[in-house]
Amino acid sequence: MIGVDWGTTSxxxxxxGADGRARDRLDRPGGILTVxxxxxPAALQDAIGPWLAAGERHVLLCGMVGSRQGWVEAPYLRCxxxxxxxxxxxxxxxxxxxxxxxxPGLTTEDAAGIPDVMRGEETKLVALAESLGTxxxxxxxxxxxxxxxxxxxxTGFTTHMTGETFAALSEHTILARTSTDGxxxxxxxxxxxxxxxxxxxxxxxxxxxxxxxxMDRLAQAETRSFLSGLLIGHEIAAAAADARQVHLASAAHxxxxxAAALARNGxxxxxxxxxxxxQGLARIGRDLGWV
Amino acid sequence: MIGVDWGTTSxxxxxxGADGRARDRLDRPGGILTVxxxxxPAALQDAIGPWLAAGERHVLLCGMVGSRQGWVEAPYLRCxxxxxxxxxxxxxxxxxxxxxxxxPGLTTEDAAGIPDVMRGEETKLVALAESLGTxxxxxxxxxxxxxxxxxxxxTGFTTHMTGETFAALSEHTILARTSTDGxxxxxxxxxxxxxxxxxxxxxxxxxxxxxxxxMDRLAQAETRSFLSGLLIGHEIAAAAADARQVHLASAAHxxxxxAAALARNGxxxxxxxxxxxxQGLARIGRDLGWV
Numbered sequence: 001m002i003g004v005d006w007g008t009t010s011x012x013x014x015x016x017g018a019d020g021r022a023r024d025r026l027d028r029p030g031g032i033l034t035v036x037x038x039x040x041p042a043a044l045q046d047a048i049g050p051w052l053a054a055g056e057r058h059v060l061l062c063g064m065v066g067s068r069q070g071w072v073e074a075p076y077l078r079c080x081x082x083x084x085x086x087x088x089x090x091x092x093x094x095x096x097x098x099x100x101x102x103x104p105g106l107t108t109e110d111a112a113g114i115p116d117v118m119r120g121e122e123t124k125l126v127a128l129a130e131s132l133g134t135x136x137x138x139x140x141x142x143x144x145x146x147x148x149x150x151x152x153x154x155t156g157f158t159t160h161m162t163g164e165t166f167a168a169l170s171e172h173t174i175l176a177r178t179s180t181d182g183x184x185x186x187x188x189x190x191x192x193x194x195x196x197x198x199x200x201x202x203x204x205x206x207x208x209x210x211x212x213x214x215m216d217r218l219a220q221a222e223t224r225s226f227l228s229g230l231l232i233g234h235e236i237a238a239a240a241a242d243a244r245q246v247h248l249a250s251a252a253h254x255x256x257x258x259a260a261a262l263a264r265n266g267x268x269x270x271x272x273x274x275x276x277x278x279q280g281l282a283r284i285g286r287d288l289g290w291v
Numbered sequence: 292m293i294g295v296d297w298g299t300t301s302x303x304x305x306x307x308g309a310d311g312r313a314r315d316r317l318d319r320p321g322g323i324l325t326v327x328x329x330x331x332p333a334a335l336q337d338a339i340g341p342w343l344a345a346g347e348r349h350v351l352l353c354g355m356v357g358s359r360q361g362w363v364e365a366p367y368l369r370c371x372x373x374x375x376x377x378x379x380x381x382x383x384x385x386x387x388x389x390x391x392x393x394x395p396g397l398t399t400e401d402a403a404g405i406p407d408v409m410r411g412e413e414t415k416l417v418a419l420a421e422s423l424g425t426x427x428x429x430x431x432x433x434x435x436x437x438x439x440x441x442x443x444x445x446t447g448f449t450t451h452m453t454g455e456t457f458a459a460l461s462e463h464t465i466l467a468r469t470s471t472d473g474x475x476x477x478x479x480x481x482x483x484x485x486x487x488x489x490x491x492x493x494x495x496x497x498x499x500x501x502x503x504x505x506m507d508r509l510a511q512a513e514t515r516s517f518l519s520g521l522l523i524g525h526e527i528a529a530a531a532a533d534a535r536q537v538h539l540a541s542a543a544h545x546x547x548x549x550a551a552a553l554a555r556n557g558x559x560x561x562x563x564x565x566x567x568x569x570q571g572l573a574r575i576g577r578d579l580g581w582v
Contacts, residue, residue: 107506110489110490111489112486112489114486114489114499114503115502115503115506115508116498143498158491158495159502160492160494160495160498161464161465161494161495161498162494164464165494165497167463167464168459168460168463168464169456171463172458172459172462172463173452173455173456173459174452195403198401199401200449201451201493201525201526201528201529201530202492202493202525202529203493203522203525203526203529204449204450204451204452204529204530206456207407207434207450207452208406208407211405211406211407211408212405212406214408215406217406234492234494235492235494235495237492238490238492238493238495239492239495
């Protein structure tokens with residue numbers, strides 16, 4: 001089978017062997033935002049045509065290609081959901097020369113009834129859940145996802161707008177004056193993480209990044225790292241309050257920051273290869289009888 | 292005496308009578324950012340020249356004119372501080388034809404040793420403290436100030452970057468897509484205030500403004516008010532956790548929002564005329580022997 005992770009800014013495709021491993025892969029720009037209306041079949045054919053010509057007959061797509069802005073909108077599937085439920089909720093897309101299905105995103109509601117959603121991450125979590133069974137998983141990013149995995153299924157999750165909030169605050173507030181780009185400063189990051197555990201609230205702690213600088217207690221080159229630690233610290237305080245161990249899957253830079261912040265909160269960290277999507281697509285494909 | 296509140300974007304001057312009331316006032320653009328280096332004496336002369344010509348001999352300045360970007364930097368005075376301490380810490384500025392002094396800003400440190408600062412608000416708080424004695428005061432804004440007033444002095448305070456965070460998030464994140472300008476929607480604002488009391492943390496609650504819209508449970512015209520209620524609710528949760536009554540001084544729009552959010556948290560609100568600065572300048576002037 002062929003697995004495709006088609007997101008907002010890129011397309012990643014995998015030719016998956018009978019063992020679920022990627023025998024071949026392709027990574028290109030050409031995210032869904034670059035595709036003109038009606039252009040999805042041709043764009044997909046352009047990407048995976050050679051593999052189809054070589055005899056592949058099944059294509060499983062995940063990511064924002066299944067959103068309102070994508071090819072076809074795949075409704076969100078409610079948690080708890082594992083590979084079996086997700087496979088059953090995939091939707092068929094007409095595509096010449098192959099059976100093509102779309103992975104749905106997941107939705108959940110917290111105790112207050114407020115909804116949360118993910119699209120694309122569910123496929124990575126399926127892979128993590130397969131190997132971990134029961135765990136608390138964190139996929140950090142612009143919109144960090146924290147998911148409870150139980151017996152191989154995703155039973156609930158929360159999204160934290162940490163990365164996007166960091167960008168907005170460090171570029172579009174008074175903190176921008178002193179948040180200069182530059183190398184990470186681990187000591188300043190740790191001070192931000194520690195500050196997040198103190199009383200006062202995030203909106204007050206933010207101003208501390210300004211006043212510490214004003215009082216010559218935080219250098220210009222340190223403000224960005226302090227702010228990053230502060231926000232990640234607040235995320236961890238909310239998402240992992242009672243956790244003793246967190247499973248982290250992320251690209252190297254964010255993985256290092258989150259691992260440091262978790263360790264500083266006394267939480268054990270297991271890091272995972274962030275390249276989980278091929279494995280997740282293969283796992284769902286198995287429940288479709290494609291692998 | 293003459294009192295001047297010279298901020299970043301405007302200059303407000305008051306001719307104060309022996310009873311401390313403003314007999315005449317002047318409000319103009321021409322904040323400190325518009326003044327060229329060395330131009331402060333001439334700009335002040337231009338604003339209050341007629342009153343000096345009429346015999347005024349004392350000028351008291353407060354606000355950002357005393358900051359590093361202003362005329363002369365007046366070092367921050369440490370809390371607790373009342374009018375007597377503030378008067379004693381004013382600094383003299385050479386100015387032809389009148390005795391001219393600058394009100395210092397205030398600084399404090401929380402239990403963790405993190406500093407906070409204000410400049411300009413101390414003069415308003417002096418006025419509030421004179422009439423209230425002991426109280427919790429809130430001056431909402433871009434950088435909201437919450438001050439403990441005891442026996443007519445400011446004994447401590449916290450700054451919350453609420454207004455500026457609201458602007459950054461509503462204009463420079465995914466929430467901008469649905470945070471359209473428009474009239475306040477009180478019901479959506481109240482939902483945001485209530486959400487702030489629930490678990491999950493601010494960074495998670497922010498994403499809820501997105502998902503509620505995605506699920507057709509928050510209209511585009513409501514998102515801005517929901518976000519505003521969410522942030523003000525988080526500010527109140529941090530700043531007024533144990534408060535039973537808050538004294539609020541702000542322009543009408545913000546005063547209405549904060550009063551609604553405080554009431555929704557079961558906290559009694561007393562609203563005050565936000566035009567407090569003339570009264571505060573007169574009160575400090577009394578300790579200088581100028582009134």
